[in-house]
Amino acid sequence: MIEDEARKWLEQNFDVPRETWEKLEAFVAFLKAEATEQNLISASTLDQIWVRHIVDSAQLLAFAPSGPGQWIDLGAGAGFPGIVIALLSDWKVALVESRAKRIDYLERTLAHLGLEGRAEVAGMPVERVETQKYDVISARAFAPLPKLLNLSARFSTDKTKWLLPKGRNAVNELEEARKAWDLDFSVQPSVTDPEAGILVGTVRGTNIRPVSGTNAGAAAKGRRKR
Template identity: 55%
Template sequence: MICDEQEAMELCRRVGSDGSLGRLAIFAELLKEENERQNLVSTASLAVVWQRHLADSAQLLLHAPAGLLGPWLDLGTGAGLPGLVIAALRPELPVLLVESRRRRVEWLSRAAAELALVNCRVLGARLEDVESTPAAIISARAFAPLGKLLGLSARFSTRETVWLLPKGRKAAQELQEQPVAIREMFHVEQSCTDPEAGILVGKGTPKLP
């Protein structure tokens, strides 16, 4: 379990590529500056930004398949969590960020440009209006309840798609509320940044009612 900022930085270094920590340090500063203009994350969380946001996003790479080529599709990415963090850690990996709110789309585009993340594309639209494209990874952090999330995004998945869905302290409860086919598709992994939080990890195309 990650207990402090130094351990959080070490995780980011371990799962990233050369230059990852430098890019993430810049991202952290950009996030703090923008948070004064629009409410991207809680102000209190910025005191532990590496643990609460950067490592919390980076840990998803621990559950990604080896040799991942992408694309990585991040739904409702908001402040760029986890999508922009993943793009900064793995600049060779195509990452698509879906966000409908105009001010956040502008922020994401500026941040990606300042970090020179040519692998990162911001799709400023509602998910319902995004053209279907098969994704290797689908992630979402605080986007929608699990049933709704799967209903909206199943069309982006294939038999090989891996789902990485940080669900906080209600991960197990949300999964238990789903039909049997969904419960069998996913399992809960312990978050390494919060002892009470979980990540729903699954593979394939969900069988929806």
């Protein structure tokens, strides 16, 4: 898939109004400008943003339940997939990010795109995010699956859909996690990389204890301490 094909894929799979197209374009331009100041995405993907990041994020909506609802994106980084989800759907998205420069970037991005109220930044480590249940949990290049489950299963019910792009290591991570967790997961192919996989499913239970501190919930929801 090349950039023109990525745009065509969006047209074919989403009813994208002109205003949303303009915001997607504005997001890409803002990201490219910010990338000169900090390493938001790999430099090798700057000329492939629509394929490697926009469509790679948007494809998760095909596996999401009917919205709107509450969506949490762990390790939001440059805003993928969380900001793309907020732009293309009615989901309300919490963007969890612990790095100060990324937090600042995400907050300015939401303001630039007029997404306040549709998305919010939880500027803190995931261990400190207040416990509540979400309809969807996503994470892109955040942590290996066993660690990710330990850190974030407290946000999940048996109906919560987990959407986890895992690249070419998806099968191995799933096999490792199943040693400790009762998972109803499948590996779905990525439209942007035929060798990459997306872990999709629900968590039914576990036979291990969550890592220390994951139930703390001490920080204010959705915002970092100032």
